[in-house]
Amino acid sequence: MNSPQVTQSLASLNAQPKIIGVADATHYLVGSVDGNNNFIELNEESSIQCVSSLAQANQLLRNHQYQTAELEYQTAYDEMCGLPHCGSYKETIKL
Helix, strand or coil: CCHHHHHHHHHHHCCEEEEEEECCCCCEEEEEECCCCCEECCCCCCCCEEECCHHHHHHHHHHCCCCEEEEEEECCHHHHCCCCCCCCEEEEEEC
16 A cells, blocks of 8 residues: 555544535435545445435444534525625534
8 A cells, every 4th residue: 555545544544424414405415524624435435425314314324333423504595695604503413
């Protein structure tokens, strides 16, 4: 394994599970955040997962033995109305 692969492998080991919901969307994205703050797939999956509900997202993470995850809701409403972007809502949830 060369150096970039080792670095990528170590970063994925430190990845934290994350669920992203977007306002008015009918799905949630489930993945993890690596050491560089990139949203990536879970170590156990080959891609970021898309599920239909928060309950399905929680179950997917529980199936992979995770106990907590960061839940983030994103919205573009402020920017659409001409207001400055105020960030997103985040919290750590127990699965």
